Amino acid sequence: MTFGDLLILLVSVGLLLFASLAVWQTNDTRPDRLVIASGGKIVSELDIHQDQVVEIDGLLGVSELEIRDGRARFRDSPCSNRQCILRGWVSESGDTVICLPNRISATITGVDTYYDAVNF
Amino acid sequence: MKWRYLRNFIRVLAWSACSVLAACSSPEAPVKQQFYSFGTIVEVSLWNVQPAHAEEVLKQLQEDMDYMHETWHAWHNGPVSRLNSLLPHGKPFSVAPSVLPLIEQSKVLYQKSNGLFNPAIGGLITLWGFAQDEPPLGPPPTENEIKAFVDNLPTMDDLEIDGISIHSKNPRLQLNFGAYAKGYAVDMLMQRMREMGVTNGIINAGGDLRAIGSKGGKPWRIAIRHPQGQGVLAFVEIQGDESVFTSGNYERFFTYEDRRYHHILDPRTGYPAKGSTSVTVIHTNAAEADAAATAIFVAGPGHWQATAAAMGMTQVMVVDEALAIEMTPAMARRVQFPADPPPQVQIREPS
Numbered sequence A: 001m002t003f004g005d006l007l008i009l010l011v012s013v014g015l016l017l018f019a020s021l022a023v024w025q026t027n028d029t030r031p032d033r034l035v036i037a038s039g040g041k042i043v044s045e046l047d048i049h050q051d052q053v054v055e056i057d058g059l060l061g062v063s064e065l066e067i068r069d070g071r072a073r074f075r076d077s078p079c080s081n082r083q084c085i086l087r088g089w090v091s092e093s094g095d096t097v098i099c100l101p102n103r104i105s106a107t108i109t110g111v112d113t114y115y116d117a118v119n120f
Numbered sequence B: 001m002k003w004r005y006l007r008n009f010i011r012v013l014a015w016s017a018c019s020v021l022a023a024c025s026s027p028e029a030p031v032k033q034q035f036y037s038f039g040t041i042v043e044v045s046l047w048n049v050q051p052a053h054a055e056e057v058l059k060q061l062q063e064d065m066d067y068m069h070e071t072w073h074a075w076h077n078g079p080v081s082r083l084n085s086l087l088p089h090g091k092p093f094s095v096a097p098s099v100l101p102l103i104e105q106s107k108v109l110y111q112k113s114n115g116l117f118n119p120a121i122g123g124l125i126t127l128w129g130f131a132q133d134e135p136p137l138g139p140p141p142t143e144n145e146i147k148a149f150v151d152n153l154p155t156m157d158d159l160e161i162d163g164i165s166i167h168s169k170n171p172r173l174q175l176n177f178g179a180y181a182k183g184y185a186v187d188m189l190m191q192r193m194r195e196m197g198v199t200n201g202i203i204n205a206g207g208d209l210r211a212i213g214s215k216g217g218k219p220w221r222i223a224i225r226h227p228q229g230q231g232v233l234a235f236v237e238i239q240g241d242e243s244v245f246t247s248g249n250y251e252r253f254f255t256y257e258d259r260r261y262h263h264i265l266d267p268r269t270g271y272p273a274k275g276s277t278s279v280t281v282i283h284t285n286a287a288e289a290d291a292a293a294t295a296i297f298v299a300g301p302g303h304w305q306a307t308a309a310a311m312g313m314t315q316v317m318v319v320d321e322a323l324a325i326e327m328t329p330a331m332a333r334r335v336q337f338p339a340d341p342p343p344q345v346q347i348r349e350p351s
Helices: A003-024 B002-025 B051-071 B079-089 B100-112 B122-127 B143-151 B181-195 B286-299 B305-310
Strands: A033-038 A041-047 A052-057 A062-068 A071-076 A096-099 A104-109 A117-119 B031-037 B040-046 B159-162 B165-168 B201-205 B208-213 B220-225 B232-238 B240-248 B253-256 B259-262 B276-283 B315-320 B325-327 B345-347
Touching (some): A033 A062, A041 A052, A062 A104, A117 B208, B031 B051, B040 B051, B051 B181, B100 B181, B100 B286, B181 B208, B181 B286, B208 B286, B220 B240, B232 B240, B232 B276, B240 B286, B276 B286, B286 B315
Parallel strands (some): A117 B220, B325 B345
Antiparallel strands (some): B031 B040, B159 B165, B201 B208, B253 B259, B276 B315, B315 B325
C-alpha cells in the first residue's frame, strides 16, 4: 500500500464516520406533539408548545386535558378516584398520562421519543 | 496512477453513501398501537414491521388478550368464576384446561414466596371491595371480618389437583389471579408475536412490560413512573428479551375518612401491605416477574431480600413510603435517574 492509498483510505473512513454520526445524531427527543387517544384510537394530535385546554370524549364522559409550557396533564375527568389528575404534569417525550376508567391516554412525542414505554 | 486513486476514492465514497442511505432508510419510529384490555391500556410497539403485517399482528394480540382477560377474570362470568363457585363445596370437579397451568404455576410461586404471593385470598380481595370493575368507595372491612379471614387463611396448598380434577380443603378459598394473570398474558402475547415473525417489539400492559430485540440496534428505553406523580423516577435500557414489572400502591386504592387503602393486600395481616410505595423488577419471564413484584412489595423495605432471592429475582428496586430507595447491585448497575441530583440509594444483596 502506497502513501496515497493510505491517505484515500483514511479520508474515506473519516467521511463514513462523519456521515454515520450525522445520521445518528438527528435523533431529536425534544417534546413536539401531544397524541391523545380515546378507547385506543387516536382522536387528536396537538402542538405541545401551544397552551390550551381540550375536552375529550371518553367512556364515562368528558375529560379535560391541559397543555401549558410544553407539559400536559389531566385537569378534570369524570372518574371516581381522580388518579389521572393526581398523576400531575408530564413533559418528556414518550411519557404518558392515562385516565383508565374513561379510557383516555395522552402521550408526548418528539421526532424521536426519549422513552419508548412507561412502566407505571 | 492518478486515475487509480480517483477510482478507489469514488468506490469507497459510493460504499459510504450506500451505508448511510441504508441507515437512513430504516424506519425512524416504531409502529405503536393501544387497546384496552385486562383493566388497563395495553400499548404494543413494533419495530421494522411492514404496516399491513403490523395491523395483522396488533389485531391478533388484542383478540388473544381479550380472550385471556375473560378466561382468567375472577368475577366476570368465565372459567375462574365458575371454579370459584364450586370450590366452597369441597368436592372434586374438573377444572378448565385454560386455567390449570395458572393454578399449577401459582402453587410453585406461592411456595417460593413463602406465602407472600397468594392468589387464594380472592375472598379477602372481595371483602375489601377490590373485586369489582369500579374502584371501591369504602368503608373498609371491620377488624373482626379481617381477623376471621386471616385466622383461617386459605392458601394455594389447600388446593389439591389430580389430573384435571381439583378440590379445596378450605371452603373460604377463592382464586384471584390479579397479581399474576397479566404477566402470564404478556408472556403468551410475546410468544404469539414471535410466532408471527416479529423480532423487535414491546408489549406494555401498564406496569407489566416485556420487550424483545431492539430499536434498530439501539436498546429500548423504559421509563419507571414516579410513585407520587412527578414525572419519571428512573429509566432502564433493555435489549434482547427482558420484562420490567412495577407494582405500586397508587394503581388502585380508595380513601375513606381521610385514610387511603390500596389494593396490594398482605396475606399475613389481611390489611394493605405497609412500607412499600412501588417495586420494580427486571426478569426474563413476565409471569414470574409479576408474582415476584407483588411478593416483594408485601415483604416490604428492609425485608424483601430473602423473598427476591427465593423467587430468583436479581434486579429489584424498592421505593418506600418516604420515597427512600433500596435496590440490588445488579439493578443499580442499570437504572438511571433523570433527576439532578439523583436520589439516595441503599444497595442490598438478595439473600
